[in-house]
Amino acid sequence: MERLSQIAEVVVDRDTMIEMYHRMLLARAFEETVFDVYRRGWMPGLAHLADGQEAVPVGVCMALRPDDTITSTHRGHGHIIGKGGQVEPMMAEVMGKATGYCRGKGGEMHIADVKLGILGANGIVGGGIGIAAGSAFTAKREGKGRVSVAFFGDGAINQGIWYETANMAVLWKLPLIYVCENNQYTEYTNYRKLQAGEGLVARAEAMGMPGLEVDGNDVLAVYSATLEMVERARRGEGPSMLVCHTFRYGGHHVGDPGTKYRTKEEIEEWKAKDPIVRFEKVLVERGVLSPGDIEEMHSKVEKRLAAAVEAGRNAPYPDVSEVTEHVYA
Numbered sequence: 001m002e003r004l005s006q007i008a009e010v011v012v013d014r015d016t017m018i019e020m021y022h023r024m025l026l027a028r029a030f031e032e033t034v035f036d037v038y039r040r041g042w043m044p045g046l047a048h049l050a051d052g053q054e055a056v057p058v059g060v061c062m063a064l065r066p067d068d069t070i071t072s073t074h075r076g077h078g079h080i081i082g083k084g085g086q087v088e089p090m091m092a093e094v095m096g097k098a099t100g101y102c103r104g105k106g107g108e109m110h111i112a113d114v115k116l117g118i119l120g121a122n123g124i125v126g127g128g129i130g131i132a133a134g135s136a137f138t139a140k141r142e143g144k145g146r147v148s149v150a151f152f153g154d155g156a157i158n159q160g161i162w163y164e165t166a167n168m169a170v171l172w173k174l175p176l177i178y179v180c181e182n183n184q185y186t187e188y189t190n191y192r193k194l195q196a197g198e199g200l201v202a203r204a205e206a207m208g209m210p211g212l213e214v215d216g217n218d219v220l221a222v223y224s225a226t227l228e229m230v231e232r233a234r235r236g237e238g239p240s241m242l243v244c245h246t247f248r249y250g251g252h253h254v255g256d257p258g259t260k261y262r263t264k265e266e267i268e269e270w271k272a273k274d275p276i277v278r279f280e281k282v283l284v285e286r287g288v289l290s291p292g293d294i295e296e297m298h299s300k301v302e303k304r305l306a307a308a309v310e311a312g313r314n315a316p317y318p319d320v321s322e323v324t325e326h327v328y329a
């Protein structure tokens with residue numbers, strides 16, 4: 001079995017590092033703001049937040065071209081921001097407003113922007129994997145070197161669709177990168193109780209594709225590993241799988257405190273490995289940003305999110321006359 005080299009960190013230019021950091025800050029602030037919006041009763045339904053996991057979507061998406069595609073999950077806000085989505089129409093969508101990405105008809109779990117290559121978040125666990133495989137098939141037929149990324153969780157890998165697509169993707173050498181966000185839990189159960197076998201890299205290899213595990217709280221490690229997989233896919237060498245170990249700080253959704261099935265110590269242990277704080281240290285050490293620059297960026301992002309909430313609150317709901325438009329049923 002071909003093995004991918006263990007992550008040699010690539011040299012990343014200053015502007016790319018700053019953009020990575022900016023997107024991670026936006027992703028964190030978006031989740032914190034949505035939690036607040038939920039508690040105030042300004043949005044319908046629930047939200048699945050991913051604060052703590054920001055290095056994965058940002059590290060992966062920053063290694064992509066604008067015309068590459070991604071599919072997301074029920075915990076997908078970071079994927080959208082990572083791929084260049086804007087927080088204003090995202091927030092409006094969360095609130096069900098007509099100015100949202102899907103005119104308020106998708107809600108927080110179904111945000112899409114095909115122009116940015118974001119083929120949709122998905123409430124069906126594993127649902128995005130099939131769509132990503134289809135997109136990879138299209139990309140291969142087009143022959144322009146585009147790749148497709150499927151984000152999914154540690155729970156979703158146990159769904160049949162992963163095996164069905166992996167089989168085809170390997171046989172047809174599809175430019176597909178499987179990105180497993182192992183946030184340690186599938187709803188309220190630790191992934192170790194749900195996964196048979198010797199781990200996910202072994203599963204990928206059993207299907208005939210290379211796999212690699214990385215520290216999912218290290219954005220540069222995620223970025224470097226993704227670049228290697230993307231280049232391989234663009235060369236026509238087929239799919240691969242990246243397994244990123246990370247952690248969600250909150251519960252499964254906003255209604256779950258996340259403390260009944262996880263210990264305080266476990267949560268604190270992961271918070272000590274916070275992906276944003278760690279990246280800030282790197283940025284300061286390498287002279288990319290000063291502590292003052294960091295403070296300024298935090299404050300700009302906070303102001304932008306506050307304005308997005310205000311705009312969302314003031315935006316209209318979609319008119320009842322368009323209830324049958326933009327929907328399948």
Ligand SMILES: Cc1ncc(C[n+]2csc(CCOP(=O)(O)OP(=O)(O)O)c2C)c(N)n1
Nearest residue numbers: 075123124125153154155156183185186187
């Ligand atoms: C097909 C399907 N089965 C079950 C559910 C209910 N459900 C929603 S999220 C979830 C757990 C998913 O865990 P994981 O893939 O690890 O993603 P995470 O929530 O940790 O991001 C389940 C079982 C669903 N939405 N879709």
Ligand SMILES: [Mg+2]
Nearest residue numbers: 153154185186
């Ligand atoms: Mg999980």
